[in-house]
Amino acid sequence: xxxxxxxxxxxxxxxxxxxxxxxxxxxxxxxxxxxxxxxxxxxxxxxxxxxxxxxxxxxxxxxxxxx
Amino acid sequence: xxxxxxxxxxxxxxxxxxxxxxxxxxxxxxxxxxxxxxxxxxxxxxxxxxxxxxxxxxxxxxxxxxxxxxxxxxxxxxxxxxxxxxxxxxxxxxxxxxxxxxxxxxxxxxxxxxxxxxxxxxxxxxxxxxxxxxxxxxx
Numbered sequence: 574x575x576x577x578x579x580x581x582x583x584x585x586x587x588x589x590x591x592x593x594x595x596x597x598x599x600x601x602x603x604x605x606x607x608x609x610x611x612x613x614x615x616x617x618x619x620x621x622x623x624x625x626x627x628x629x630x631x632x633x634x635x636x637x638x639x640x
Numbered sequence: 641x642x643x644x645x646x647x648x649x650x651x652x653x654x655x656x657x658x659x660x661x662x663x664x665x666x667x668x669x670x671x672x673x674x675x676x677x678x679x680x681x682x683x684x685x686x687x688x689x690x691x692x693x694x695x696x697x698x699x700x701x702x703x704x705x706x707x708x709x710x711x712x713x714x715x716x717x718x719x720x721x722x723x724x725x726x727x728x729x730x731x732x733x734x735x736x737x738x739x740x741x742x743x744x745x746x747x748x749x750x751x752x753x754x755x756x757x758x759x760x761x762x763x764x765x766x767x768x769x770x771x772x773x774x775x776x777x778x779x
Contacts, residue, residue, distance in 0.1 A: 602719040605778040
Protein backbone atom coordinates (compact mmCIF):
# COMPACT_ATOMS: atom_id res chain seq x y z
CA UNK A 574 0.00 0.00 0.00
CA UNK A 575 1.35 3.40 -1.01
CA UNK A 576 0.96 6.41 1.24
CA UNK A 577 1.72 10.14 1.34
CA UNK A 578 2.59 10.33 5.03
CA UNK A 579 6.17 11.45 4.42
CA UNK A 580 5.08 14.26 2.07
CA UNK A 581 2.27 15.42 4.37
CA UNK A 582 4.60 15.34 7.34
CA UNK A 583 7.27 17.31 5.47
CA UNK A 584 4.70 19.92 4.40
CA UNK A 585 3.97 20.56 8.06
CA UNK A 586 7.65 20.43 9.02
CA UNK A 587 7.04 17.62 11.45
CA UNK A 588 9.60 15.03 12.43
CA UNK A 589 8.77 11.33 12.53
CA UNK A 590 8.79 11.62 16.31
CA UNK A 591 6.23 14.47 16.18
CA UNK A 592 3.93 12.40 13.98
CA UNK A 593 4.46 9.33 16.17
CA UNK A 594 3.34 11.25 19.26
CA UNK A 595 0.32 12.68 17.40
CA UNK A 596 -0.71 9.20 16.23
CA UNK A 597 0.13 7.49 19.52
CA UNK A 598 2.59 5.04 17.97
CA UNK A 599 6.35 4.55 18.02
CA UNK A 600 8.69 6.43 15.69
CA UNK A 601 9.72 3.06 14.26
CA UNK A 602 6.10 2.45 13.25
CA UNK A 603 5.84 5.80 11.47
CA UNK A 604 9.10 5.07 9.66
CA UNK A 605 7.94 1.57 8.64
CA UNK A 606 4.61 2.95 7.32
CA UNK A 607 6.34 5.74 5.38
CA UNK A 608 8.69 3.23 3.77
CA UNK A 609 5.79 0.92 2.90
CA UNK A 610 7.17 -1.88 5.06
CA UNK A 611 4.11 -1.95 7.30
CA UNK A 612 0.44 -1.31 6.53
CA UNK A 613 -1.39 0.47 9.36
CA UNK A 614 -4.63 -0.82 10.82
CA UNK A 615 -7.89 0.86 9.82
CA UNK A 616 -8.20 2.74 13.17
CA UNK A 617 -4.64 4.09 12.75
CA UNK A 618 -5.35 5.08 9.13
CA UNK A 619 -8.50 6.92 10.30
CA UNK A 620 -6.46 8.63 13.00
CA UNK A 621 -3.95 9.83 10.38
CA UNK A 622 -6.81 11.03 8.19
CA UNK A 623 -8.31 13.01 11.08
CA UNK A 624 -4.90 14.46 11.93
CA UNK A 625 -4.27 15.68 8.38
CA UNK A 626 -7.97 16.58 7.87
CA UNK A 627 -8.10 14.45 4.74
CA UNK A 628 -9.93 11.38 3.48
CA UNK A 629 -8.15 8.07 4.04
CA UNK A 630 -7.85 7.43 0.31
CA UNK A 631 -6.08 10.77 -0.12
CA UNK A 632 -3.32 9.49 2.19
CA UNK A 633 -3.30 5.76 1.54
CA UNK A 634 -3.65 4.20 -1.91
CA UNK A 635 -4.04 0.53 -2.58
CA UNK A 636 -1.51 -1.00 -4.92
CA UNK A 637 -2.86 -3.77 -7.18
CA UNK A 638 -1.02 -6.99 -6.46
CA UNK A 639 1.10 -8.41 -9.24
CA UNK A 640 -0.24 -11.73 -10.60
CA UNK B 641 -4.76 5.47 25.70
CA UNK B 642 -1.76 3.98 27.42
CA UNK B 643 1.30 5.98 26.48
CA UNK B 644 4.05 4.26 28.40
CA UNK B 645 5.67 2.79 25.29
CA UNK B 646 3.81 4.25 22.31
CA UNK B 647 4.69 7.64 20.94
CA UNK B 648 8.31 6.76 21.48
CA UNK B 649 11.15 4.77 20.02
CA UNK B 650 11.82 1.12 20.69
CA UNK B 651 14.98 2.35 22.42
CA UNK B 652 13.29 5.22 24.32
CA UNK B 653 13.60 5.48 28.12
CA UNK B 654 9.95 4.40 28.54
CA UNK B 655 10.41 1.32 26.38
CA UNK B 656 13.77 0.52 27.98
CA UNK B 657 12.20 0.81 31.45
CA UNK B 658 9.41 -1.63 30.56
CA UNK B 659 11.91 -4.04 28.99
CA UNK B 660 14.11 -3.79 32.08
CA UNK B 661 11.12 -4.52 34.34
CA UNK B 662 10.32 -7.58 32.23
CA UNK B 663 13.93 -8.74 32.51
CA UNK B 664 13.75 -8.34 36.31
CA UNK B 665 10.60 -10.51 36.37
CA UNK B 666 12.28 -13.16 34.22
CA UNK B 667 15.43 -13.07 36.35
CA UNK B 668 13.56 -13.38 39.66
CA UNK B 669 11.39 -16.22 38.33
CA UNK B 670 14.44 -18.06 36.94
CA UNK B 671 16.38 -17.53 40.17
CA UNK B 672 13.59 -18.95 42.34
CA UNK B 673 13.23 -21.90 39.95
CA UNK B 674 16.95 -22.68 40.13
CA UNK B 675 16.87 -22.21 43.91
CA UNK B 676 13.92 -24.59 44.30
CA UNK B 677 15.40 -27.15 41.89
CA UNK B 678 18.95 -27.17 43.29
CA UNK B 679 17.66 -26.93 46.85
CA UNK B 680 15.70 -30.13 46.40
CA UNK B 681 18.42 -31.87 44.37
CA UNK B 682 21.23 -31.12 46.82
CA UNK B 683 19.02 -31.30 49.93
CA UNK B 684 19.78 -27.79 51.16
CA UNK B 685 16.78 -28.33 53.43
CA UNK B 686 14.89 -31.38 54.65
CA UNK B 687 11.58 -29.85 55.74
CA UNK B 688 8.71 -30.59 53.37
CA UNK B 689 7.06 -27.20 53.93
CA UNK B 690 10.12 -25.39 52.58
CA UNK B 691 9.89 -27.43 49.37
CA UNK B 692 6.18 -26.63 49.05
CA UNK B 693 6.86 -22.94 49.80
CA UNK B 694 9.64 -22.82 47.17
CA UNK B 695 7.34 -24.31 44.52
CA UNK B 696 4.43 -22.02 45.47
CA UNK B 697 6.64 -18.90 45.43
CA UNK B 698 8.15 -19.87 42.06
CA UNK B 699 4.73 -20.56 40.53
CA UNK B 700 3.30 -17.29 41.91
CA UNK B 701 6.23 -15.36 40.48
CA UNK B 702 5.68 -17.17 37.17
CA UNK B 703 2.06 -16.00 37.12
CA UNK B 704 3.24 -12.48 37.94
CA UNK B 705 5.74 -12.62 35.09
CA UNK B 706 3.06 -13.75 32.62
CA UNK B 707 0.68 -11.01 33.80
CA UNK B 708 3.41 -8.39 33.40
CA UNK B 709 4.28 -9.70 29.91
CA UNK B 710 0.64 -9.45 28.82
CA UNK B 711 0.39 -5.85 30.07
CA UNK B 712 3.78 -5.15 28.41
CA UNK B 713 2.33 -6.36 25.09
CA UNK B 714 -0.83 -4.28 25.53
CA UNK B 715 1.23 -1.11 25.95
CA UNK B 716 2.87 -1.65 22.56
CA UNK B 717 1.66 -0.21 19.29
CA UNK B 718 0.54 -2.40 16.38
CA UNK B 719 3.94 -2.78 14.71
CA UNK B 720 5.70 -3.63 17.97
CA UNK B 721 2.96 -6.17 18.72
CA UNK B 722 3.36 -7.66 15.23
CA UNK B 723 7.10 -8.09 15.82
CA UNK B 724 6.38 -9.74 19.19
CA UNK B 725 3.73 -12.01 17.67
CA UNK B 726 6.05 -13.16 14.90
CA UNK B 727 8.89 -13.74 17.40
CA UNK B 728 6.64 -15.68 19.80
CA UNK B 729 5.26 -17.80 16.94
CA UNK B 730 8.77 -18.53 15.70
CA UNK B 731 10.03 -19.39 19.20
CA UNK B 732 7.03 -21.61 19.95
CA UNK B 733 7.39 -23.38 16.61
CA UNK B 734 11.09 -23.97 17.17
CA UNK B 735 10.37 -25.20 20.70
CA UNK B 736 7.69 -27.59 19.47
CA UNK B 737 9.65 -28.96 16.52
CA UNK B 738 12.85 -28.97 18.57
CA UNK B 739 11.29 -30.94 21.43
CA UNK B 740 9.86 -33.59 19.06
CA UNK B 741 13.18 -33.87 17.19
CA UNK B 742 14.91 -34.16 20.57
CA UNK B 743 12.47 -36.89 21.56
CA UNK B 744 13.11 -38.79 18.30
CA UNK B 745 16.87 -38.51 18.80
CA UNK B 746 16.49 -39.95 22.31
CA UNK B 747 14.32 -42.79 20.98
CA UNK B 748 16.88 -43.47 18.25
CA UNK B 749 19.61 -43.58 20.87
CA UNK B 750 21.61 -40.65 19.52
CA UNK B 751 21.08 -38.65 22.72
CA UNK B 752 21.10 -40.07 26.21
CA UNK B 753 20.24 -37.14 28.43
CA UNK B 754 17.03 -35.15 28.04
CA UNK B 755 16.87 -31.74 29.66
CA UNK B 756 13.84 -29.46 29.47
CA UNK B 757 16.28 -26.60 30.00
CA UNK B 758 17.67 -27.21 26.49
CA UNK B 759 14.24 -26.61 24.94
CA UNK B 760 13.74 -23.48 27.07
CA UNK B 761 17.17 -22.26 25.98
CA UNK B 762 16.29 -22.95 22.33
CA UNK B 763 13.02 -21.02 22.65
CA UNK B 764 14.72 -18.13 24.44
CA UNK B 765 17.47 -17.83 21.82
CA UNK B 766 15.05 -18.10 18.88
CA UNK B 767 12.69 -15.53 20.49
CA UNK B 768 15.51 -13.03 21.03
CA UNK B 769 16.88 -13.60 17.53
CA UNK B 770 13.41 -13.15 16.01
CA UNK B 771 12.92 -9.88 17.94
CA UNK B 772 16.21 -8.54 16.59
CA UNK B 773 15.35 -9.66 13.03
CA UNK B 774 11.89 -8.07 13.33
CA UNK B 775 13.27 -4.76 14.56
CA UNK B 776 15.84 -4.69 11.77
CA UNK B 777 13.26 -5.69 9.13
CA UNK B 778 10.86 -2.87 10.01
CA UNK B 779 13.57 -0.30 10.72
